[in-house]
Amino acid sequence: MRLKLLLGSLAAAILMAWSPVEASASEATPAEAPAKVRYSRTRPPKKGKSNAAPAKTKANAEPKAKSAESKAAAKPKAAGKKNANAPRKQGAAKKGAAKKGAKAGESRVAAPSANYRAFKVNVPYAAAVIQNLAFEWQTGRKMTVDIPVMWSFSDLTDRHGLRTIAIQPEARWWPGANPGYGHFLGAHLNLAWFNARWNDYRYQADSMPLMGAGISYGYRLNFTPNWGMEFNIGAGYAYMEYDRFYNIENGAKIDRRSYHYFGITRVGLSLVYRF
Secondary structure (H helix, E strand, C coil), X not given: CHHHHHHHHHHHHHHHHHHHHHHHHHXXXXXXXXXXXHHHHXXXXXXXXXXXXXXXXXXXXXXXXXXXXXXXXXXXXXXXXXXXXXXXXXXXXXXXXXXXXXXXXXXXXXXXCCCCEEEEEEHHHHHXXXXXXXXXXXXXXXXXXXXXXXXXXXXXXXXXXXXXXXXXXXXXXXXXXXXXXXXXXXXXXXXEEEEEEECCEEEECCCCCEEEEEEEEEEEXXXXXXXXXXXXXXXXXXXXXXXXXXCCCCCCXXXXXXXXXXXXXXXXXXXXXXC
């Protein structure tokens, strides 16, 4: 009997304990459901395919396509500009090549030899109807030899004239770096045969030519690698023996004389061509 009562009271206690648990569970369920809904609303969307993505890609693709089209359109313009400028550049290149070729041709034509060699004409002598030509060449690092030859076979007038053949070899020393430019000093010899008429008399060297020697100073100025001008003046001594005649046709001989001369023995203003 007591056992039945104990079991009955135990069952009643269990029922009383179970009923509040179910009530609390039933009451908590409606409150928890909205929390789950709020959580689902705030949850970020899962990665995957969506309808907005194609719109974005199309929107991004359109500017890219436009930029590609603009670049493709700009390339023909740039190519057109390059093609338009190409003839100008080719023309400029041809002109530059022609100028370089001309300069190279000039240098080939105008380049003088390593050793100094030159032909010269004394302009004052030529103006006085005395033909002349000189040749100079280098013999040492600062030494040259100059050999001018002068000749004349005509008279200026009936009472004035000079017929002569003369030669004046000269050794020159150039203090500069190279011969053929700047200052020089020289020592020369004189040798001449002459037949000169002046006013009342005619002077003729017959058996013995004029002979002499002297020293000179000069300066050479170059205009181009080939062309230049040279000035020189010299003084020294000369000895001559000559016959004197009356200055008429078939004039008689008057006497025979000799003369010792001191003074200017060489003067020149020469046009020079170096080769």
